[in-house]
Amino acid sequence: MILRLLLQENRITTAEYKSLSKQPIKLADMGRLRGDKHPAYMDKVRRELADSVPDMQTLDAGVRVFVAMDPLAQRRAESALTSQLSTLEKQRKLKDLQGAMLVTDIRSGELRVIVGDRDVDFEGFNRALDAKRQVGSEIKPAVYLTALEDPASYTLATPLDDKPIQLRSTHGNLWSPKNADKQYRGQVPLYEALVHSLNVPTVGLGMQVGLDNVADMLFRLGVDEPVEAYPAMTLGAVNFSPLMVNQMFQTIANEGLHIPLHALLAVTDNDNRLIWQRDLPAVQRIDAKAAYLMNYALHKVTTEGTARQLGSAFPDVHLAGKTGTTDDYRDSWFSGFDRTSVATVWVGRDDNQSTGLTGASGAMQLYASYLHQQHPKSLLRSMPQGVTITAFDQHGDMLAVNCQANLRLPAIIDEQRQLQNCQPVKPATEKKSWWEKLFGGR
Secondary structure (H helix, E strand, C coil), X not given: CHHHHHHHCCCCCHHHHHHHHCXXXXXXXXXXXXXXCCHHHHHHHHHHHXXXXXXXXXXXXXXXXXXXXXXXXXXXXXHHXXXXXXXXXXXXXXXXXXXXXXEEXXXXXXXXXXXXXXXXXXXCCXXXXXXXXXXXXXXXXXXXXXXXXXXXXXXXXXXXXXXXXXXXXXXXXXXXXXXXXXXXXXXXXXXXXXXXXXXXXXXXXXXXXXXXXXXXXXXXXXXXXXXXXXXXXXXXXXXXXXXXXXXXXHHHHCCXXXXXXXXXXXXXXXXXXXXXXXXXXXXXXXXXXHHHHXXXXXXXXXXXXXXXXHHHHCCCCCCEEEEEECHHHCEEEXXXXXXXXXXXXXXXXXXXXXXXXXXXCCHHHHHHHHHHHHCCCCCCCCCCCXXXXXXXXXXXXXXXXXXXXXXXXXEECCCCCCCECCCCCCCCCCCCCHHHHHCCCC
């Protein structure tokens, strides 16, 4: 059956199918399989059992617990994390690097992988669940989503100021955010500010849309604890666990549908009678049209932005993701997704000392190593009703279809919105981009 599915998906040839089908099935040694501990994952299972079946200890022997783990993906993630941390230490003359990684099924919210320590058999502190670290630019999609949910005011082409600014903190101190390259560009389109992870336009946008609204967006994405609204929050000066970050990106990747991440699926007794079963309906927390625009921008991050090295490593696969780097390079983050799974990786040191690693040079390398083993599937999203590929001029104004344009980007179209007139021009004959072909562009 598996070989037939591989053949149907064009993963093997007909000749390979015929040859492999004739070979005997080799069974794995059960003792070896049982030896895999996966303590970080089982830690999450135990916590969910305590919440869902509090009288577990009183049940008769023989209780069966069903979980969402993908054992093959789990082992691959463990291998990627341990090997890449060692490689980074050797290449950059570092020591004491630690890491955490989670992989989630986008549609179901089921946790397929949890790694909480570079020593994958260590049953102590679970960084994937309990390490609260500053998230840096991982938070930026929440700022931009807040704006994109207001299509009358913001599009992917809206110009944002990239000029020196000063803000006063809650303690009265002046704060002057700077871009990572210490450069200013005057103005940039909104999507470019996100794609290149520019700090100054992000802070300005956060102030425009309202910090309380950004905090509410974080809550809707799945952050389940209070977030103090202050300017530096827009650049990730907040402490989240890798699990919490993964929840945010699951909601984005799932087109705005939120499902609490979970490892435990069901519990039965010795006679296979159901004791408890997970039932988590998806809730539309983010406007699907705005989520689509965010998916587009996060794909661009991997082709021309801070994660373009990932796109180069997988030229035939369309991915999406976001890098994150904190002050003094203490924390390196990456969240990325393909068609089916979203992963979050954190790399840092337990003593909170600098690693010198950015999100791209650290955490993203672990994700790439994992993907090389997993054979990712290209993103495929249907364009929601009310979104279309739209022409924009240099001022971010929508143009009529037959106008010459600086940018062509997906946009939420309001039938009442006035398009800017232009002199009629003969439309150029050009091939549609892959995004227009696969994502329903017209």
